[in-house]
Amino acid sequence: MHKTTLMCAALAAASLCGCAGLNADVHSANPAAGLPGEPTYTIMRMPSQDASADHPQFEALLRDELAKRGFVAATGNATHYLLSIAYDTRPATVGVGGKDCAPSDCAKADAPFALFGGAAYQHSLTLxxxxxxxGEERYKVRAVIADRDADxxxxxxxxxKSALAKFPFDASDWRVKLRQDxxxxxxxxxxxxxxPQ
Known part of the structure; x- marks a missing residue:
């Protein structure tokens, strides 16, 4: 078997190889309550996000996608939901968990090698x-992807796109497949x- 095929088979779950396609793993919680009430929200920033030059671009992307789903940014008493955004990028890890662990909870081992001459990175977004x-949490969703771009x-x-591919997701773990236009x-x-559970 060709070496590239073997490498892709080994790395498909982490979406680190081109032949594995563009995939994201999504985990959701609290969907039983859904998101009742007025579809209005205010984004709550952490101090570090106020100081970040990148954060406004993240918020703009989220606002656009939420608007497509009928959610409207609001202020003061017109706001029904407070939206917390957390994201990070770190060196990628390889999952070694079993059937019963969610993608975000599986035990991890550090990736032992650089892929095709470049380091691998894991990016995550939690809403x-x-x-x-x-003050009750009504919905939580986390999307994770891996690639070779640290940005x-x-x-x-x-x-x-992955975190909002279904809105809201049912409580479960999901694989979202995407393609770049x-x-x-x-x-x-x-x-x-x-x-699969």
Whole structure:
């Protein structure tokens, strides 16, 4: 068997090889309550996000995608939900967990080698919706991808599309497959399927 085929087979789950396609793993929680009430929200920033030059671009991407799903940015008492955004980029790891662990909870081992001459990175985005009046968390979704680009700005369009591919997701773990539009460079969702339990 060709070496490239063997490497792709070994790395497909981490989406680190070109022949594995563009995939994101998504984990959701609290969907039983759904997102009832007015579809209005205010983004709550952490101090580090206020100081970040990149954060406004992340927020703009999220606002655009949320607007497509009927959610409207609001202020003050007109806000039904407070939206918390967390994201990070770190050297990629290889999962070694079993059937019962969610993608975000599986045990990890450091990637032992650089892929095709470059380091691998894991990017994640977590969105949490809290009811403004009660402070209760109503919905949480986390999307994770791996690639060889350390720039979180390049990963963010895929993460946002994946996290909102179904809105809200049912409580489970999902695999979102995407493709890059050659003309616009914008990722499009091809399929959303639950991961085997």
């Amino acid at each position: 949490r919706f809290f009811e403004r009046t009660s 979180p700005l390049h990963a963010m369009p895929v993460l946002v 050659k003309a616009s460079g914008v990722p499009d969702v091809i399929s959303v399927k639950p991961l």
